[in-house]
Amino acid sequence: MSNKILPQSISPRRVLRGEKAWEHGKEIIPSICKRPLLLGRSKQTKNIRDFLYYELIQLGSNPIAAELKHDCCELDLAKIKTLVINNKCDGVIAAGGGKVLDAGKLSSHRLDIPCITIPTSASTCAGWTALSNIYSTKGAFIKDVILDSCPELLIFDYGFIRQAPPRTLASGIGDALAKWYESSSTSNASTDGLVQQAVQMARVLRDQLFIDSHEALLNQKSDAWIRVAEGCGLTAGLIGGIGGSRCRTAAAHAIHNGLTQLMHSKKSLHGEIVAYGILVQLHLEEVIEKNQLAQQARKQLQEFLKDLKLPTNLDNLDLKDVNIDSLRLACEFACRDESDIHRLPFKVNPNILLKALIMTKGQEIVVRLENNIEENKYLDRS
């Protein structure tokens, strides 16, 4: 057995968080890069990026602005690479949601230049982690890439994040909750102290999200909002950093990765799909392991997700045209050999997963699926 010790990237080199964090963080930027590529995407955050661009010029920087056309996909990554090389950029500042942050981090990693992350929502912990997901131009998950390090600087400015729609915070809550449900199922038996501590941190984060999320979504000026936004954007990333590769994702994210193969309009956010994936994972634990606690946990979580208007069944996701064949393809993708779904303490195959997806069904879809199943007898296949 290999005894290779891999370096662990626990956190960004520097983190600035708070009201007007940008005002403090911007002073550090000239010591990191002089000609940054300022990367973003959505129209909603254009005003923030324009402000950052102007501020960078005031600081004596010479920035180049660029926008992702799609997701963190090879097509956009190739364009960023050309821009960085042609303009002799010496750093990337990624200002946006998870896909923009992932694209900025991965471009920096490949070009060996520093990355600065400025999240404009708390929808994921991508501003923190040494990991990027690569998608197709249509938003289908392809793979994740482990990076050499976390970002050089993370600026978590509450003012920028408050401008994001509340739905992004709810999505971040779904993604952050998955840390507990996934790490506890895969790593509870771990003898590694850091992994054990990361799992317990994930439990504390889950409890805090259960307590504070409702108020956080009602009142952006509340302390609860700060705790929840930082829990999603920062603590969730720290848990991944401390737990490392042995404390990674499990079924909830694997189900997300499978379902993105069917979504072409990008209406469902990452954490929304992951939240639904947690319910399916708990259902698997309930049915396969005969785990009564998983059943209780699923019912408790289901009510909580409903309160936050997060998806609790397939009908709530952007899957209107789904049929049994496409759903089966998603399950096959989720159960690929390299999938983290196989980190669960029991075996899962596409048939078992397909049944679980249908059990956590929506009314509209189930009628169509049940008709389909009758015709196809797919579920009897082994």
Ligand SMILES: [Zn+2]
């Ligand atoms: Zn995630």
